Every structure is written in C-alpha cells, then in structure tokens.
Amino acid sequence: MTILTSGPARRLLRPVATLIDQRIDRALRRHTAAAPHEASTQPDPQDARFRHALDLLLGSEGRGLARTPTAHQLARLADQITETTGAQAGHARRNTAQAFRTLVALEALGVGRIAGGTLNICGKLATVPLLRPPNGEVLEIGTLYGLFAAALTRTLQRSGLAPEVTIVDPLAGTQLQPDAAADRPDPSGTPVRRAAVLENLALAGAAGQRARIQPGFSEDPEVRAAVSDRAYGVIIIDGDHSRDGVLADLRWAEEIAAPGGVVVLDDYGDPSWPGVAEALEVHLKGESRFTLLGRVANSAFLRADSPRAD
Secondary structure, three states: OOHHHOHHHHHHHHHHHHHHHHHHHHHHHHHHHHHHHHHHHOOOHHHHHHHHHHHHHHOOOOOOOOOOOOHHHHHHHHHHHHHHHOOOHHHHHHHHHHHHHHHHHHHHHOOOOOOOOHHHHHHHHHHHHHOOOOOOEEEEEOOOOOHHHHHHHHHHHHOOOOOEEEEEEOOOEOOOOOOHHHHOOOOOOOOEOHHHHHHHHHHHHHHHHOOEEEEOOOOOHHHHHHHOOOOEEEEEEOOOOOHHHHHHHHHHHHHHEEEEEEEEEEOOOOOOOHHHHHHHHHHHHOOOOEEEEEEEOOEEEEEEOOOOOO
16 A cells, blocks of 8 residues: 555545546536537538538539428428318328428439429428329329429329329420520429430339320310320329410310319419419309319319319
8 A cells, every 4th residue: 555545645635636626627617618619610520521411412403492491391381281181180291201202312313303392392292192183194284304293103102093194295405484584504404305204204113104295285286185085183284384374274174184183283372473373363263163272382282073064
C-alpha cells in the first residue's frame, strides 16, 4: 500500500478531490449549454452528405418541382380524401403513403417525369381506388410521359381491379398548353415521344404493356372514334386546360363514362389554369350525368350516373 492510497492520505485529500469534482461538473454544464449553438454552427459533414443525397432523390432538379411534402400537408391531403370518398381515415392515410412511394419510385426509374405537384399527384392516385370505379377501363386524356398512367395502373391493381389503359395525347415533343411556358424545354430534358411513354408503361408490368396509345387531340373526331369503343370506369381529363378545351372533354366524357364511373378533372382550382374551374362550373349548370364529389389538392372528382334514356 502506497502512502497516497492509505486511509489517512485519502481522508486528507478528500476536500481537494471534492473541489476538483465540482470544477469538472461546472465545466461540463457550461459545455452542455453551449453544445446546441456549436452544433448549429458546425454541421456534421456526414449529415450534410445525407441531405444532399436525399435532395438528389426528392429535389426539383430534373423534374421542376420537389417531392418533399410535410407531414402536415399529407395529413391535410388524407382529410380531403376522406371527405371526398367517405372512406375511413386510416385507409386514406394508407393510400396516401402508398401513392407517395409509387410516385418517387417511378420517377426514379422512369423516363421524364410526372406532371404536377406532389400533393396533387398523390391525391389522384390515393383517391381513385377509394371511389371504387365500376371497372378497370381507364382513359387518360393527356399523359405527358405516361408515368402517371403507370402509377395509376399499379394503384388500381392494389385495389383488386384489372386495369386496361387507353391514352390520348398528341405526343408532339413538348407539353402543349396555350401559354408562353409551352415553348420551354421540359425540366427533365426528355422529348415527349411515344417511345418514352412505352418505356414508362412497361414499368407497370403486363397491364402497362397492354395499354393503347392513340396519338392526336381529344377533340378530333377520328381520335374519339378510335377509343370510344367501351365504357370507361375511370377518365382522367388532363389535356387542353383552356375553358373550351375542358368543356369539350367533359362533354365527351358524358358519352363514354360507365355508370358509376369516376372522372378526374386535373388542375381544378389551380390559379394558373382558371379555365378548368370555369369549364366545370358551366358544364354542371346544364344537363349532366356528373355529380361533383369533392376536391382533393388541385383535382375535382366526379361520379357518372347511368346514361339518360332518349
């Protein structure tokens, strides 16, 4: 036993050790209080790399709009879905989460992008199956790169439907709309061509590969004649966003929607496209099979009644 570890020595040194402990404790408290400030001014390089990688996956580069909704936004979207469909809140939240994962996955693998904001895309994907379309026949008026059609195909398959997709689009190389932005190249850098649509539809498996693509404008009589051979359980109107163009598509949808069919009017209420809401208001004032069920994000959802007898 050394002199420093003997009993008398320990008793003599105890006040000194206590004083040292107190000083160490005060230093630790000062360091802990300063830590949050130091962390905010000296970010972890590994955390910065993670945020950069996440931004490459979900950011706006290559698609024009970021895919980074907040928890509050998704919760509000689920509430709108519940109100429009009458589904249970849990089902709306489940479909919203599945829709977001589908959107991110297909844009990561596909050619081009899905047009529109994240909430509007997820709202359409989550809402349509909860409205229980009467059949799996889908008509999409305006497809851009076909990625939304592929996403909707996957979504309907999850609900037990066997989707058969028909697409009408001019496939003119760029997204055609009556505004100055139409002349700008797409943020993805990909031309709007049939080949791109076919590649993206293949991501939906066999159902996507069976899809019919009818090039042309939805108001052309020959285009309508080519695809008016069936009653559609789901009709997506996302073509000409002008008032007259939307009115023409709504009138055509009256003729080809199956009883109980779901009609989705894209960009309804979007201030960038006032003609969409104007057209629906005018259309519903007249004689119509359609009932407005509600709005989710920037899309209106309509239900078709049985055709009226002449």
